[in-house]
Amino acid sequence: GAVVSQHPSRVICKSGTSVKIECRSLDFQATTMFWYRQFPKQSLMLMATSNEGSKATYEQGVEKDKFLINHASLTLSTLTVTSAHPEDSSFYICSAFWTGRITEAFFGQGTRLTVV
Amino acid sequence: GDSVTQMEGPVTLSEEAFLTINCTYTATGYPSLFWYVQYPGEGLQLLLKATKADDKGSNKGFEATYRKETTSFHLEKGSVQVSDSAVYFCALTYNQGGKLIFGQGTELSVKP
Numbered sequence: 001g002a003v004v005s006q007h008p009s010r011v012i013c014k015s016g017t018s019v020k021i022e023c024r025s026l027d028f029q030a031t032t033m034f035w036y037r038q039f040p041k042q043s044l045m046l047m048a049t050s051n052e053g054s055k056a057t058y059e060q061g062v063e064k065d066k067f068l069i070n071h072a073s074l075t076l077s078t079l080t081v082t083s084a085h086p087e088d089s090s091f092y093i094c095s096a097f098w099t100g101r102i103t104e105a106f107f108g109q110g111t112r113l114t115v116v
Numbered sequence: 117g118d119s120v121t122q123m124e125g126p127v128t129l130s131e132e133a134f135l136t137i138n139c140t141y142t143a144t145g146y147p148s149l150f151w152y153v154q155y156p157g158e159g160l161q162l163l164l165k166a167t168k169a170d171d172k173g174s175n176k177g178f179e180a181t182y183r184k185e186t187t188s189f190h191l192e193k194g195s196v197q198v199s200d201s202a203v204y205f206c207a208l209t210y211n212q213g214g215k216l217i218f219g220q221g222t223e224l225s226v227k228p
Contacts, residue, residue, distance in 0.1 A: 006159070032214060043205065043220040044160075093159050097214030105214045107152075109159040 002028045002098045006108025013084055013115055021079045021111045023094030029074035030096035034105070035067075038091040047092075050077040084115040118143045122206050122219035129196055129226050137191040137222045139180075139206035147208040149173075149182050149189040150216070154203045163191075163204070196226045 003026040013019050023033055031052045036044040048069050049057040056069035066088075068080040077096075081088055093110040123138040141149065148167040152160040164173030169184035178193045189206060206219040 004159075034215060041221075041223070043218045044216075046215060046217075049215060095160075095214070095216070104162060104165075105209070105216060107159040107161070110157075112157075 002026075002096070002104075002106045004094065004096045004106045004108045006094055006111055008111060009109060010112045011114070013113070015085055015115055016083055018080055018082045019084055019113060021081075021092055021094075021113075023077045023079070023096070023108050025075045025096040025098075025106070028096075028098050030077075030098065031074060032097045033071060033077040034095045034097070035069060035077075035079050036093045036095070038093060038110075040091075044093060047079075081113065084113070086115045089113055089115045118147070118208065118217050120206050120208055120217055120219035122204075122222050125203075125221070125223035127222060127224050129224070131198055131226055131228055132195045133226075135191070135193040135196045135200075135224070137204055137206075137224070139189045139191065139219055141187050141189065141206075141208050143187070143208060145210055146184075147210050149180070150207045150209070151178070151180055151189070151191050152205040152207060152218075154205065154221070156202070160205065196224070198226045198228055200224060201226045 005024045007022045033050040035047045038044045047062045050069045050071040052071045071077040094108045095105045119142045150165045151163040153163045164175040166173040166182035172181045180191045203221045205221045207216045
């Protein structure tokens with residue numbers, strides 16, 4: 001099956017700094033990728049839809065200037081958490097939508113962000 | 117709007133017990149339905165899916181049937197194993213770009 005790689009898997013940063021998370025589709029091209037956030041013991045909430053070559057579409061309540069998304073190529077989307085605060089600590093997961101032989105969303109392994 | 121509701125966890129079972137995790141949905145159209153599994157510290161993996169009413173998805177001993185009349189997609193397994201311990205998410209999509217709407221997740225713990 002298709003593979004989505006997310007990096008880093010775990011990161012600790014200081015308040016006020018920025019952190020970049022990468023999401024790569026390793027063996028297929030993904031014109032659309034999605035970024036989700038998961039709070040402890042809760043579901044995944046869609047943050048934004050990342051479209052290759054255009055601006056991301058953010059869900060209501062998600063701060064565009066805080067969560068910068070760039071989808072510069074068909075295999076890479078990045079999420080940058082700017083001026084991170086402890087309340088941004090969470091599990092962030094990306095997915096890439098594959099419209100190949102089967103139509104399915106494949107997920108990265110997630111990034112555990114801790115802001116101290 | 118569209119939504120997915122799962123039974124609350126955690127669910128704790130003994131090995132070889134029967135498992136049911138309830139999932140109901142609210143949808144304006146005719147979505148595809150999914151069950152995803154998340155093992156500790158990992159991302160989500162697709163467990164099974166059904167794309168239309170009365171379809172049954174199955175994988176690794178798990179089954180779920182798309183019931184349009186009851187708007188449900190309950191997950192079942194006849195005999196759970198310790199290795200099935202994970203969080204299970206029910207989700208729907210209209211396949212329009214792959215945007216998924218998830219239920220809140222149900223944690224399953226299987227004891228030896």
